[in-house]
């Protein structure tokens with residue numbers, strides 16, 4: 001199934017299972033109320049569930065503080081796949097995005113989310129003189145910034161949950177970041 005732009009779908013099937021690029025992309029068990037969700041542009045393989053197109057689901061965006069230090073976003077960057085201990089880096093001087101090939105083995109929202117986090121640092125930065133709290137807050141703000149980008153592009157809250165699970169480690173400092181995203185996602189989810 002080819003989706004050319006962010007599109008809404010509805011279903012009353014008991015479950016939906018959609019693959020993208022040979023990997024699970026969106027999967028939900030559905031109760032008697034049915035389900036509405038979005039798909040971003042892409043090519044999908046619907047393995048389970050009967051879908052009807054409908055208006056897009058307008059998720060509220062997660063609460064985010066105003067940018068602390070804004071620098072213009074880079075444009076026309078070249079994406080370079082190469083092993084990278086930082087997983088993803090934006091090099092504004094060479095106009096390149098360096099991305100670790102590990103992301104090719106994961107659903108595409110994982111790289112989208114990691115890249116969105118790096119873009120977030122054009123708005124939320126920490127400096128050499130920043131306190132530990134300021135650094136941690138900048139990371140959290142970038143996480144939310146990225147989640148909101150995904151929602152706007154047509155991804156769903158459950159995919160953001162999955163992205164942070166796959167992209168962030170379970171070290172204590174990282175767990176704080178995960179909880180922060182999960183907390184804010186709870187406010188915007190519609191299927192409770």
Ligand SMILES: [Zn+2]
Pocket residue numbers: 117118121138139142
């Ligand atoms: Zn960061």
